Amino acid sequence: MxxxxxxxxxxxxxxxxxxxxxxxxxxxxxxxxxxxxxxxxxxxxxxxxxxxxxEGKAVKNRVHLDVEVADIALATAQAEALGATRLGDVHADTAGSFQVLLDPEGNEWCVVKPA
Known part of the structure; x- marks a missing residue:
């Protein structure tokens, strides 16, 4: 290490x-x-x-934060009320569900709910 x-x-x-x-x-x-x-x-x-x-943000982040939540729809609405922007729809797979969001400066992050 x-x-x-x-x-x-x-x-x-x-x-x-x-x-x-x-x-x-x-x-x-x-x-x-x-x-x-x-x-x-x-x-x-x-x-x-x-x-x-x-300089401003020009391309997609290579690293982003995943924030675990109990309810993706509720967390997305709360984040939008703070100034986040929803990007696309909720994605789901065997690992769980997530919603991609942008912070007020356009940095990608996700609210996630594990399976």
């Missing part, structure tokens, strides 16, 4: 807004180190941080 995950970092245009969004999704309180770096410490998980970068 080389080490452990210290934090998961998203590049973004508006760190305070994204920290607030993800705190509302995952729990915890948004905090800022400075104008360009904000984060949230979700209960029971590693820090999720947001750093300001000059």
């Amino acid at each position: 080389i080490g452990r995950i210290d934090e998961v970092v998203f590049d973004c245009a508006n760190p305070p807004a994204l920290a607030r969004f993800w705190a509302d999704v995952l729990g915890g309180e948004p905090a800022g180190r400075d104008d360009d770096w904000h984060y949230v410490d979700p209960p029971g998980w590693t820090r999720v941080a947001f750093q300001r970068v000059p």
Whole structure:
């Protein structure tokens, strides 16, 4: 083993807004180190941080968060009320079901319900 995950970092245009969004999704309180770096410490998980970068998001994420939920439809509606955007329909297979969402800056993530 080389080490452990210290934090998961998203590049973004508006760190305070994204920290607030993800705190509302995952729990915890948004905090800022400075104008360009904000984060949230979700209960029971590693820090999720947001750093300001000059360029916008251009392509699909190569890494995304899966957030386990009890009810995909309810979680999707709650996420949309916070500013998320639904992408396509609910997908289901033998592993369970998931809905792809975009956060307010277009980063893909999923609400998932295992089988």
